Amino acid sequence: MTDVSVVVVSYNTSELTIRGLRTLLGTPSLASYEVIVVDNASSDGSADAIAAALPEVRVVRLAVNVGFGRAVNAGAAHATGDYLMLLNPDAEPVGDVIGAFLTFARAVPASRVYVGRTLDVHGADDGRSIYALPTLWGYLCFATGLSTVFRRSALLNPEELPDRPRDLAGPVPAGSGCLLLIDRALFTELGGFTPDYFMYSEDIDLSQRATAAGAVPTLVPDAKVLHVNGASSTSVGKRVMVLRGKTTYLRLRWSPARARAGRALLVTGIALRAAGARLTGRAGYWREVWSQRATWLPGWPAPAELPPVREL
Known part of the structure; x- marks a missing residue:
């Protein structure tokens, strides 16, 4: 049995995807793993380029672009690992990210959902890997502009959790799908990502449903990637x-x-x-x-x- 199935959803980001996966595959890991790339009907030849450059990777080609969550669900259907690790195509692993996740997950198996850290090009945490669940207070702060003016205030910018140390392991309300590990049995139990989302907030939704099922989304500080944020979006x-x-x-x-x-x-x-x-x-x-x-x-x-x- 494979420890971890890494699922990457690619859409017109072949160069970034290949670069990130070469870093992943070239780093010795404590874990056994497989890599599944789901190509969302890219128009830049991504599927062929990835298959040619990385023959050890399984490439799943979709007929149309179905968005992030449904593409992950398609990739998960091919997975054999105990855990699924979601990795953005514009994310480059720092060290043995799979091993860091798996070591923590085996030490704290009851959490079942594990969130990594996303770093900017300077190696600093970009603050975008963990979030609070949406609240009316948070939206009121957005409506009045307070969350922008006082971005470092936990009271006035609650969604971004600015007071939560990113180098400290522990429970968090929700995690980004950019770098996320989840018990595959739990993912199956939840029915994967809710198919209503094309992109964005599907990871918040998954975290909320996982918590309701008894999981405890947990930040793993040693699991890190460099993230070229939003490389495929204007x-x-x-x-x-x-x-x-x-x-x-x-x-x-x-x-x-x-x-x-x-x-x-x-x-x-x-x-x-x-x-x-x-x-x-x-x-x-x-x-x-x-x-x-x-x-x-x-x-x-x-x-x-x-x-x-x-x-x-």
């Missing part, structure tokens, strides 16, 4: 997708009344930033995000409206 496009993920989470996990309040606060926050961009002539992308509110407010389409996941 600035405006990424922000719109992030907001679609957030409103999908509200639709699925909050009561209708609470979800309406949450969406109203998100709208207020984006309107505030768009107005500020107009006045200052800076951060003009917020004006474009505001103009696309009819797209992000409803969230992602329900699964029944999506194309099926089909492998080539």
Whole structure:
């Protein structure tokens, strides 16, 4: 039995994917593992390039781009490991990240979900691997701009957990899918990622459901990657997708009344930033995000409206 199945979802990032996986495969590990790359119908020849450069990697080719969560689910269907390790294609491992995860997981098996650290190009923690679950207070802080002005305040920027030391192991509310280890039996029990999400917030959703099932998402400081954040997303496009993920989470996990309040606060926050961009002539992308509110407010389409996941 393999210890860990590493699942990477690739979309038009062949060079980054190959570079990151060469680092992973070239680092001696305490764990036995397999690597599964799920190519989301890339248009840049990623699947062929990865297969040619890394013949030891299994490449699963999807007929259409089905987003992150459903692609991970497709990769997990081929996995044989006790654990699944999710790794972004634009993430380059630092040291034996698989071994660091597995050693911790064997020492603390009851956690069942383990979150790594994402570092910027200077090697500093970028603060984006762990998050709080969404709350109305957090959205109120966003709506008023307080979470931006006082980003280092745990009270006024609760979502980013600015007071939580990233070099200290222990429970966290939710972890990023950029670098995440999960007991494969638990992943199967949960039905994998909720298929309603194309991208963003599916990892928050998974963390919430895992916690409800008795798991304890836990930060593992020694599991680290360098992360070229959002390499396959444009600035405006990424922000719109992030907001679609957030409103999908509200639709699925909050009561209708609470979800309406949450969406109203998100709208207020984006309107505030768009107005500020107009006045200052800076951060003009917020004006474009505001103009696309009819797209992000409803969230992602329900699964029944999506194309099926089909492998080539």
